[in-house]
Amino acid sequence: MMSKVYVIGMGVSNYEYRLLRADNLILTADILIGAKRHLDGLDIVDKQQIYLENGFDDAIEYIKKFYKQKRICILVSGDPGFHSFLGYLKRNLSNIPIEVVPGISSIQVLFAKLQMMWHDATIVSLHGRKIDIAMLAKSSEKLCVLTDSEMTPSVIAKELVEAEIDKKIMAIGERLGYEDEKISKMRLAEAINYDADPLNVVVIYDENVQI
Ligand SMILES: C[S@@+](CC[C@H](N)C(=O)[O-])C[C@H]1O[C@@H](n2cnc3c(N)ncnc32)[C@H](O)[C@@H]1O
Structure with a gap:
């Protein structure tokens, strides 16, 4: 049973600017949620992918529904602690444990x-x-x-x-x-x-x- 969701800093676009922990979690994820440019850039086909462009509220509902059964990774640009979706997630997922993986900021x-x-x-x-x-x-x-x-x-x-x-x-x-x-x-x-x-x-x- 999965009990937390991962908010992953993707660094700036090039994978060379991404932490190994971020890559390892992405590889073992069941569901990836993120902006189109991040998801498309990964070139991963065997995982469910949810574009944030389709709505933040939908993503929140999805996370609440599935986080106990599935490993969910939410991808944000740069570092999650610096002007990212993390604040919104924390306000809207208050009872769900989150692990934040830092990233290299722009x-x-x-x-x-x-x-x-x-x-x-x-x-x-x-x-x-x-x-x-x-x-x-x-x-x-x-x-x-x-x-x-x-x-x-x-x-x-x-x-x-x-x-x-x-x-x-x-x-x-x-x-x-x-x-x-x-x-x-x-x-x-x-x-x-x-x-x-x-x-x-x-x-x-x-x-x-x-x-
Ligand atoms: C919502 S903020 C996210 C910042 C991000 N969390 C970070 O640590 O860089 C988006 C802004 O970050 C900057 N940014 C993000 N990625 C960039 C990149 N690859 N090149 C230049 N600026 C970038 C731009 O100013 C963009 O409008």
Whole structure:
């Protein structure tokens, strides 16, 4: 009898950024629940797969119904503790034990690519939130932002330039971990005209930052 569900951090797309424990649990799962891009990327055919795009509520009902008989793994991008489905799951599965398997976050990968320390960075997500990004950029030597379809790197750069912030660099990490991953660094004025892939994370940092 299975008694817990697993919430697994998939890292960024490439399997090289995924923990061995994540892979072992995925291999022994009966049911995989996750975003289409994660499930399709695994190329597994012998397990039941449920796309989160079909509705979070359906996934919750399914988990409640089957977690005692089946090993269920819920796949989330990056690290589950960092802006993921984990919060929603915990609120809606309050009596069901959960094991969380960490993953490499998109922000870890971008900071690593920039060879930059991130313990002193300010980190925010703009998903569904309105944040005074100019105020944060002014007070932070390094500001890392999870963008969304409205607050793109270009829109953020425009907002910062309009707030007269000019001596900053924007680093944009697009499709991190995928074959067509792209890392770019540019001045904010230049970033206004940059058309980034929708899957991106940015770091806005003072031009004199060394580490
Ligand atoms: C809902 S958040 C999930 C964050 C995730 N838990 C993590 O640890 O990276 C989704 C946002 O993460 C960023 N992101 C996730 N995967 C990415 C990737 N492969 N490349 C660039 N950014 C990514 C994007 O800003 C995206 O809008």
